[in-house]
Amino acid sequence: MQASLDIADAGFLVYLVEREPSIGGHMAQLDKTFPTLDCSSCILTPKMVDVARHPNIQLFSYAEVASVDGEIGHFQARVKQKPRYVDVDRCTGCSLCVEACRLKGRVTSEFDVGMSKRGAVYIPFPQAVPLKATIDPERCVFITRGVCGKVPACKEACSAEAIDFEQKEKMIELKVGAIIVATGFDLFDAHLKPEFGYGLYPNVITGLQFERLSSASGPTRGKITLNGQEPKKVVFIQCVGSRDKSVGVEYCSRVCCMYTAKQAHLVKEKIPDAEVTVLYIDVRAFGKGFEEFYDRVRGEGVVYRRGSPSEIYKKGERLVVRAEDTLLGESVQLEADLVVLATGIAPRGDAQDLTDLLRLSPSPDGFFQEAHPKLRPVDTEREGVYLAGCCQGPKDIPDAVAQAKAAASSAIITLRNCMEAS
Amino acid sequence: MEEQNLAQAYRLFECIQCGRCTGGCPMSLKTRFNIRRLIYEALVYENLDIESKKVLWDCSTCATCTLRCPKGLDPTEMVIGMRSILVEGGRIPSTIRDALKSLAIRGNPLTMAKEERADWAEGLGVKEISEGAKVLYFVGCSPSYDPRVQKVAKALVQAFKKAGVEFGILGNEEVCCGSEARRVGEIGLFEMLQELNLETWGEYPVELMVTTSPHCYNAFQNEYQGLDFKVQHYTQFVARLIDEGKLPLSKEVKRVVTYQDPCFLGKQNKIFEEPRKILRSIPGLELREFDRSRERSLCCEGGGGRMWAEGTNPEERLAHTRVREAMDLGAEVIATACPFCLLTLEDAAKTVAGEDGLQVMDIMELVAEAL
Numbered sequence: 190m191q192a193s194l195d196i197a198d199a200g201f202l203v204y205l206v207e208r209e210p211s212i213g214g215h216m217a218q219l220d221k222t223f224p225t226l227d228c229s230s231c232i233l234t235p236k237m238v239d240v241a242r243h244p245n246i247q248l249f250s251y252a253e254v255a256s257v258d259g260e261i262g263h264f265q266a267r268v269k270q271k272p273r274y275v276d277v278d279r280c281t282g283c284s285l286c287v288e289a290c291r292l293k294g295r296v297t298s299e300f301d302v303g304m305s306k307r308g309a310v311y312i313p314f315p316q317a318v319p320l321k322a323t324i325d326p327e328r329c330v331f332i333t334r335g336v337c338g339k340v341p342a343c344k345e346a347c348s349a350e351a352i353d354f355e356q357k358e359k360m361i362e363l364k365v366g367a368i369i370v371a372t373g374f375d376l377f378d379a380h381l382k383p384e385f386g387y388g389l390y391p392n393v394i395t396g397l398q399f400e401r402l403s404s405a406s407g408p409t410r411g412k413i414t415l416n417g418q419e420p421k422k423v424v425f426i427q428c429v430g431s432r433d434k435s436v437g438v439e440y441c442s443r444v445c446c447m448y449t450a451k452q453a454h455l456v457k458e459k460i461p462d463a464e465v466t467v468l469y470i471d472v473r474a475f476g477k478g479f480e481e482f483y484d485r486v487r488g489e490g491v492v493y494r495r496g497s498p499s500e501i502y503k504k505g506e507r508l509v510v511r512a513e514d515t516l517l518g519e520s521v522q523l524e525a526d527l528v529v530l531a532t533g534i535a536p537r538g539d540a541q542d543l544t545d546l547l548r549l550s551p552s553p554d555g556f557f558q559e560a561h562p563k564l565r566p567v568d569t570e571r572e573g574v575y576l577a578g579c580c581q582g583p584k585d586i587p588d589a590v591a592q593a594k595a596a597a598s599s600a601i602i603t604l605r606n607c608m609e610a611s
Numbered sequence: 612m613e614e615q616n617l618a619q620a621y622r623l624f625e626c627i628q629c630g631r632c633t634g635g636c637p638m639s640l641k642t643r644f645n646i647r648r649l650i651y652e653a654l655v656y657e658n659l660d661i662e663s664k665k666v667l668w669d670c671s672t673c674a675t676c677t678l679r680c681p682k683g684l685d686p687t688e689m690v691i692g693m694r695s696i697l698v699e700g701g702r703i704p705s706t707i708r709d710a711l712k713s714l715a716i717r718g719n720p721l722t723m724a725k726e727e728r729a730d731w732a733e734g735l736g737v738k739e740i741s742e743g744a745k746v747l748y749f750v751g752c753s754p755s756y757d758p759r760v761q762k763v764a765k766a767l768v769q770a771f772k773k774a775g776v777e778f779g780i781l782g783n784e785e786v787c788c789g790s791e792a793r794r795v796g797e798i799g800l801f802e803m804l805q806e807l808n809l810e811t812w813g814e815y816p817v818e819l820m821v822t823t824s825p826h827c828y829n830a831f832q833n834e835y836q837g838l839d840f841k842v843q844h845y846t847q848f849v850a851r852l853i854d855e856g857k858l859p860l861s862k863e864v865k866r867v868v869t870y871q872d873p874c875f876l877g878k879q880n881k882i883f884e885e886p887r888k889i890l891r892s893i894p895g896l897e898l899r900e901f902d903r904s905r906e907r908s909l910c911c912e913g914g915g916g917r918m919w920a921e922g923t924n925p926e927e928r929l930a931h932t933r934v935r936e937a938m939d940l941g942a943e944v945i946a947t948a949c950p951f952c953l954l955t956l957e958d959a960a961k962t963v964a965g966e967d968g969l970q971v972m973d974i975m976e977l978v979a980e981a982l
Contacts, residue, residue: 383906384635384679428629433681470629499635499679503902511640513633518648520639 190240191590192369192577195597197245201604204363207250211317214373220404223451224482237318261573262607266363272356274324279351282320286310289346296328302398305408310343366607367573367600374579377430377533384500395532403455413459420526423456424510425449426498427469431533440554442533442583446473449531450483453491465491468498534583556582567596575599617653621689625682626650632676632686637910642923644669646676646686661696669922672794672915673874694796704920711797718786719752729782731761735768740779745818748778752787753950754823760950766979774857784811790830795916821848825876825949846948850885853892860981863895869942872908873949886948893981899940913951930959944970
């Protein structure tokens with residue numbers, strides 16, 4: 190988004206291809222951002238709106254790049270526009286269809302990371318850009334079975350007559366001079382650490398789930414509760430799916446130390462009498478204002494104990510986190526009502542497809558390889574193709590924005606040179 | 612072995628002292644055995660006094676530390692290396708020394724006569740492998756000699772016969788796999804037993820070997836060099852017999868059963884499904900899982916030489932905890948698939964639940980009931 194805005198501001202036309210129904214990425218799911226505690230949507234939403242309104246940006250949402258041919262200055266990209274089964278020109282984003290859907294409250298919400306339910310027709314979140322409904326083709330009863338009552342409820346409810354089950358996939362040909370890859374990341378799958386009982390114990394959640402729990406737009410309207418109960422003992426576990434060869438993740442995810450500090454702060458803020466413990470290996474607070482924030486959080490009464498836990502199990506009805514407090518040299522069993530796993534950043538599951546499609550190289554860690562680790566951090570080995578954000582490796586918001594601006598500047602130089610040459 | 616060599620041999624320089632090893636160690640809640648600290652001491656002390664480390668005998672080599680290490684280190688092997696220093700210096704518990712002596716002389720750690728090894732099979736019509744068979748049933752020491760575990764071997768034979776498996780045993784030619792010798796640090800003896808076994812097996816055209824014990828299975832599968840046939844733990848073999856319809860389980864076994872994952876089968880070899888598959892195939896049987904199961908299973912404290920020594924363990928064994936957990940679950944039977952688990956859990960069950968309380972059975976005994 191940032192790269193698009195910069196390039197568009199420089200006077201070039203930008204096609205922004207987003208595979209999800211809305212732009213915004215994972216940042217839209219976050220509650221507050223470290224270390225300033227800015228509300229994530231409050232700083233993100235204006236950018237999203239800028240993208241939507243910019244005369245030089247053409248947004249293809251719910252679309253995917255299918256192929257890229259050509260070379261720097263003369264790329265031909267084929268973009269697959271997936272059918273939303275909603276006419277975006279007619280849809281006003283009023284949500285009447287969403288309310289009417291027979292599957293309302295029965296389909297797991299990706300946006301709330303499984304902590305709430307949506308319907309088969311949905312708008313991922315209230316600030317979505319574009320603010321248009323999308324029908325989930327895998328869940329919609331009418332699409333999967335051919336009938337949904339006499340008339341599908343969404344169709345009946347839509348006063349704008351925007352529901353269109355006849356929509357087909359479309360291929361769009363685009364000619365571009367430069368390409369920026371900003372496909373983001375997946376979260377480490379906590380099921381791969383079965384010793385923590387994720388998926389088995391409902392009160393063991395991931396960092397991203399905590400964000401939804403704490404967010405005012407989340408399933409609990411920002412109250413940190415599980416089944417209506419406020420947790421009084423909260424344990425955060427650092428480095429889940431980072432720095433861990435046993436699950437094939439050797440790198441540090443760079444954001445978890447700080448997001449955990451922020452989340453520990455949020456628990457203390459919302460539940461002042463909660464006992465909050467962070468179990469860590471080392472704390473990596475290397476960015477601007479990070480160490481100060483880490484100091485502040487400890488000052489608020491969060492206890493940092495050195496020792497990475499080994500397992501979680503139940504003792505009676507309570508969860509027990511088993512660890513060694515390595516500074517004491519003693520084994521401890523910490524009781525907890527809520528355990529938050531600081532799950533790391535993983536390459537997107539389909540990163541391999543994209544490296545093939547764009548003829549890029551993956552780094553050994555599975556992220557995309559930059560042309561030179563120090564001197565050409567946003568270039569790839571394919572001329573005219575640049576990297577921005579977490580697709581190149583784990584990074585926080587300021588770093589992702591900085592890289593986006595760098596990628597935009599590289600793209601602008603390329604486009605200028607092409608113009609002058611022709 | 613010198614301390615510097617310990618650090619190099621076990622890549623201790625790569626340790627980040629995160630504590631997951633000790634945090635997962637089933638002994639660290641009970642004794643002063645702290646594997647993370649041992650790693651650190653081996654790394655930084657110029658003269659680490661291993662000889663005074665009695666805690667080294669606490670380890671049951673369940674390998675949870677190895678499983679959890681985020682840096683791919685193998686602390687279990689370091690314990691074995693440290694024990695080998697103790698063994699070389701003759702500083703070993705006398706009960707372990709007796710077991711090792713028996714191993715060297717009689718090929719079993721139970722001080723039993725070599726020529727009585729196959730007595731359990733008398734009258735069962737079990738062929739010796741020399742009479743020709745492609746499947747070799749490697750019985751193991753406890754199932755050969757211990758009256759309690761003999762029942763497991765007999766149940767297995769019963770199932771093999773029912774399924775029409777052509778198999779043979781080594782009879783009195785069979786010697787211990789050496790797994791426990793290796794784990795108490797007697798690596799020379801392990802190598803000797805390995806050589807003996809390989810030599811014996813080499814005489815027969817075996818295609819597949821099936822073991823009773825996960826400990827034997829693990830040694831053959833992961834530690835023996837130059838094995839030229841496939842090895843399976845019996846749960847893998849029997850699960851397949853059931854799959855292929857060769858072992859119809861027809862009688863109802865109306866019991867509530869929980870399953871203890873043996874460390875050498877589950878944590879160390881990731882065999883989680885097959886034992887459960889067998890249990891679920893038994894009509895009428897209700898399987899209730901422990902909260903701590905599979906990768907989080909709790910060791911019974913029977914491995915790593917712990918059948919012969921307590922180490923500094925001051926209290927009851929983890930097997931007792933397990934029995935209590937099973938009773939809380941409302942289980943009538945703890946099923947397992949390992950001779951050591953069977954013996955330790957049964958001991959614990961008698962203490963905790965009394966003679967007529969909770970039963971401890973091998974999966975094969977439940978299968979035999981269903982035949």
